[in-house]
Amino acid sequence: MALLSSNLLFPLLMSSLDWLSTPGNGFFMARHDVTSPAPLEPHITECMSRDQVTFQCWWSPGNFHNLSSPGALRLFYIKIESPPSEWKECPEYVHSNRECFFDTDHTSIWVTYCTQLRALNNITYYNEEDCFRVENIVRPDPPVSLNWTLLNISRSGLNYDVMVNWEAPPSADVNTGWMRIEYEIQYTATNSTKWEAVEMQTQTQRTIYGLRTGTEYELHIRSRMPGFVRFGEFSDSIFIHVVKAPVKESTFPLTLVLVFGITGIIILVMTVVVFLQERLMMILLPPVPAPKIKGIDPELLKKGKLDELNFILSGGGIGSLPTYATDFYQDEPWVEFIEVDAEDAGTGEKEDTQRLLDVSQPVGHHMNTGFSNAVSFPDNDSGRASSYDPDLPDQDALLLMATLLPGQPEDGETSPEVVKTAPAPERLLIRTQTAGPQTWIHTDFYAQVSNVMPTGGVVLSPGQQLRSQESTSGTEEGTQKGKEHKGSEDSEEEKEKEEQFQLLVVDPEGGRQASESDAPQMFAPPSSPMPGEGYQTIPPQLAETQPAARAGDNQSPYILPDPPQSQVFARVADYTVVQELNSQHSLLLNPPPRESPPACRPQHPLKALPAMPVGYITPDLLGSLSP
Amino acid sequence: MINILFHLFFPTALRPVSCVWVVWVCLFFCNRLTMVGAAPICANAQAGQLCHVLSLANLFDRVIQHSARTHGISNNLHTEFEQYFLPSKNHIGRVSRNCHTSSILTPNGKDNAQRMTREELTEVILKLLLAWRDPLWHFHQSMAHHHDFNKFSSNKTLEMSNMVHELHRGVEKVAEKMQVLGIISNTVSNLASPEALLASDSSEWRLMRNYDLLYCFRRDSNKVQNYLKILKCRIVPEHGC
Numbered sequence: 001m002a003l004l005s006s007n008l009l010f011p012l013l014m015s016s017l018d019w020l021s022t023p024g025n026g027f028f029m030a031r032h033d034v035t036s037p038a039p040l041e042p043h044i045t046e047c048m049s050r051d052q053v054t055f056q057c058w059w060s061p062g063n064f065h066n067l068s069s070p071g072a073l074r075l076f077y078i079k080i081e082s083p084p085s086e087w088k089e090c091p092e093y094v095h096s097n098r099e100c101f102f103d104t105d106h107t108s109i110w111v112t113y114c115t116q117l118r119a120l121n122n123i124t125y126y127n128e129e130d131c132f133r134v135e136n137i138v139r140p141d142p143p144v145s146l147n148w149t150l151l152n153i154s155r156s157g158l159n160y161d162v163m164v165n166w167e168a169p170p171s172a173d174v175n176t177g178w179m180r181i182e183y184e185i186q187y188t189a190t191n192s193t194k195w196e197a198v199e200m201q202t203q204t205q206r207t208i209y210g211l212r213t214g215t216e217y218e219l220h221i222r223s224r225m226p227g228f229v230r231f232g233e234f235s236d237s238i239f240i241h242v243v244k245a246p247v248k249e250s251t252f253p254l255t256l257v258l259v260f261g262i263t264g265i266i267i268l269v270m271t272v273v274v275f276l277q278e279r280l281m282m283i284l285l286p287p288v289p290a291p292k293i294k295g296i297d298p299e300l301l302k303k304g305k306l307d308e309l310n311f312i313l314s315g316g317g318i319g320s321l322p323t324y325a326t327d328f329y330q331d332e333p334w335v336e337f338i339e340v341d342a343e344d345a346g347t348g349e350k351e352d353t354q355r356l357l358d359v360s361q362p363v364g365h366h367m368n369t370g371f372s373n374a375v376s377f378p379d380n381d382s383g384r385a386s387s388y389d390p391d392l393p394d395q396d397a398l399l400l401m402a403t404l405l406p407g408q409p410e411d412g413e414t415s416p417e418v419v420k421t422a423p424a425p426e427r428l429l430i431r432t433q434t435a436g437p438q439t440w441i442h443t444d445f446y447a448q449v450s451n452v453m454p455t456g457g458v459v460l461s462p463g464q465q466l467r468s469q470e471s472t473s474g475t476e477e478g479t480q481k482g483k484e485h486k487g488s489e490d491s492e493e494e495k496e497k498e499e500q501f502q503l504l505v506v507d508p509e510g511g512r513q514a515s516e517s518d519a520p521q522m523f524a525p526p527s528s529p530m531p532g533e534g535y536q537t538i539p540p541q542l543a544e545t546q547p548a549a550r551a552g553d554n555q556s557p558y559i560l561p562d563p564p565q566s567q568v569f570a571r572v573a574d575y576t577v578v579q580e581l582n583s584q585h586s587l588l589l590n591p592p593p594r595e596s597p598p599a600c601r602p603q604h605p606l607k608a609l610p611a612m613p614v615g616y617i618t619p620d621l622l623g624s625l626s627p
Numbered sequence: 628m629i630n631i632l633f634h635l636f637f638p639t640a641l642r643p644v645s646c647v648w649v650v651w652v653c654l655f656f657c658n659r660l661t662m663v664g665a666a667p668i669c670a671n672a673q674a675g676q677l678c679h680v681l682s683l684a685n686l687f688d689r690v691i692q693h694s695a696r697t698h699g700i701s702n703n704l705h706t707e708f709e710q711y712f713l714p715s716k717n718h719i720g721r722v723s724r725n726c727h728t729s730s731i732l733t734p735n736g737k738d739n740a741q742r743m744t745r746e747e748l749t750e751v752i753l754k755l756l757l758a759w760r761d762p763l764w765h766f767h768q769s770m771a772h773h774h775d776f777n778k779f780s781s782n783k784t785l786e787m788s789n790m791v792h793e794l795h796r797g798v799e800k801v802a803e804k805m806q807v808l809g810i811i812s813n814t815v816s817n818l819a820s821p822e823a824l825l826a827s828d829s830s831e832w833r834l835m836r837n838y839d840l841l842y843c844f845r846r847d848s849n850k851v852q853n854y855l856k857i858l859k860c861r862i863v864p865e866h867g868c
Binding site for chain 1: 695698699702725729730733735736737738740741846849850852853856857858859860861864868
């Protein structure tokens with residue numbers, strides 16, 4: 001056990017001695033081989049130069065403690081030069097450190113030195129590898145005056161940059177160019193063990209980016225000769241610490257501004273809302289156009305009041321509707337009603353269509369205003385706020401309006417001139433040449449637009465027989481017998497369709513109603529519905545082929561009927577009851593009653609309908625129609 | 628000559644950029660003539676010849692950078708060589724042989740170097756560089772046939788050889804410039820001194836083993852770098868000394 005302990009103690013003692021032998025030298029690694037165990041014989045520990053002008057060598061006695069006393073070992077060196085020299089003893093001993101110091105005179109750069117240790121008894125301990133050149137053993141001193149300055153702090157206050165400054169070590173002669181030094185900075189956060197190395201540089205300042213506030217950093221620096229491998233010692237550490245500063249002041253005015261701004265905006269908005277509530281409501285929530293028929297109380301148009309509506313529409317009730325309507329619109333001075341001369345109702349002298357189409361016939365003043373009414377639709381609770389702009393319809397529309405409205409003058413003037421009207425300054429749109437109030441002859445309100453000219457004009461087809469109104473039944477005459485003739489005549493023409501569409505001009509006045517009371521005329525239902533087609537128009541040629549001279553003036557946008565001739569065409573009714581939908585979802589209007597008595601026409605869609613003098617179907621009834 | 632200067636100062640990779648740079652520097656430094664001294668610029672320039680008016684400090688900087696790179700390469704090669712061919716690390720046999728440039732007298736200390744005149748220092752540098760031109764070229768040749776030596780190292784030997792060549796030309800240029808500017812006397816003109824010729828023509832270096840060549844060159848390249856720096860800091864100290 002004693003042996004064991006001594007075995008343990010001995011290496012311990014050895015290592016401690018080793019450590020003691022070179023107190024001044026911080027480097028224990030041998031120059032060439034760090035990993036080999038320390039040799040037991042006396043050896044040179046290290047030779048080092050700081051300034052490339054002088055150098056020192058340290059030795060250790062190794063295991064030979066008897067040689068540890070100062071002077072027991074002597075150091076000899078030799079310079080390998082062209083005139084071969086001899087071994088010389090160390091020029092200057094520093095025995096306390098076991099150091100040999102070579103001053104300027106004894107130092108030669110770029111010359112190989114070899115050293116050896118000799119004991120007093122001339123035993124030489126010599127290692128062949130202990131040869132060196134002074135420039136290879138240079139370890140420059142660490143830089144001095146190391147300090148740092150804060151460059152900036154990031155906006156978030158979390159990071160900052162510093163500038164680190166230092167000076168070259170005074171021992172290294174940089175000014176004359178004798179030594180060139182490059183530096184290496186290393187820094188770490190104090191709570192971390194990993195050092196961060198900045199790349200080598202020859203400048204004496206460096207910016208370090210991205211340090212975190214609140215963290216303390218330790219930084220030190222060391223020097224080296226560029227092109228060589230040995231570093232000098234690290235300098236003393238400096239500590240970098242930046243505390244995150246509260247930056248309330250800079251944001252204070254900003255928050256204040258924000259608060260005031262938001263308050264102001266809220267007040268403004270409230271003011272706007274309160275004072276301009278009405279207009280705002282108008283802008284934001286425009287009124288929805290309600291169903292409206294002039295002269296009829298909108299209340300009646302609501303669901304469930306069909307009977308009353310029908311009653312009114314059929315002309316019953318308290319007096320004629322015009323008056324009713326007049327009363328209804330009493331307070332609205334701009335409403336004027338087109339008066340229809342009831343005497344002429346039923347006279348087929350002049351077909352309504354003719355009158356309708358006879359644009360040259362002067363239109364009464366009433367019509368003017370009526371026109372204006374018709375065109376302007378100045379109803380408050382209608383969709384006025386919508387985009388309908390009544391003020392300036394274009395000319396062709398005006399003409400169309402002119403044709404559609406009844407009110408051919410009785411004199412039957414059929415000058416085929418087209419009444420071109422200049423756009424009226426106000427709402428009066430059409431002025432006619434004739435003088436004198438014209439009485440409205442009951443004419444058919446509707447005419448079918450058979451074609452639209454490329455110039456924009458509209459071609460009406462007056463060929464249909466305008467049936468006067470005595471059919472009060474909802475079904476009509478739509479006989480189109482003539483139409484069918486026509487159709488057969490023009491069967492070669494493609495457009496047999498007979499699905500007519502109705503052009504509705506809603507009048508505010510009684511003229512309309514009057515015609516209603518007379519029973520509307522209806523266009524003939526399709527005799528042979530064309531599959532897959534919706535509404536088609538009858539081509540103008542169709543009108544052309546009608547017998548009798550049709551003063552088809554091609555220049556005019558409409559076809560003027562030949563006034564004196566009686567139309568032998570089938571009556572075209574104003575309204576048509578939608579009977580059913582065919583397989584192609586086309587609306588089948590009333591079938592021609594004469595030719596083929598529509599006995600086989602299923603009438604079941606109408607079962608649910610009350611007896612209606614007019615073909616008025618509410619939307620919910622429409623749904624009950626089945627193809 | 629312009630071509631050589633060009634090759635000297637700008638490494639291969641940067642040549643296209645260097646063209647533009649050279650022109651720019653010419654224009655820029657043409658305005659800085661007063662800085663460098665009273666000597667007329669381009670006194671010997673012939674008509675139509677482009678006159679490179681680079682400042683002396685700039686020239687020095689280029690040359691010093693070049694020499695630093697040369698030294699670095701020689702260091703690397705030396706270390707590699709040691710690892711490859713001489714694992715035993717037997718230094719004694721190696722160091723006993725002198726380098727062929729030992730005949731050239733060079734200052735071996737700071738004081739000695741500072742005591743030397745500019746002309747002497749310039750001459751020493753030129754001699755050294757001249758003495759190494761051929762040996763390095765032959766070194767490269769011999770290493771190229773060595774298949775053990777890896778490709779990278781053989782490229783380095785070629786580069787080293789070229790760099791010494793260029794460095795020599797560069798220092799010649801600097802010397803010329805200094806003579807033109809009157810900084811040094813014209814005694815440096817005889818570059819083909821007997822000593823130098825002897826050193827380059829001597830077959831001593833042929834006897835040296837490759838490793839010794841590297842060992843010696845590593846030392847001499849450091850010498851050249853040092854001497855150039857000393858010279859620069861003595862003549863034009865304002866730029867980074």
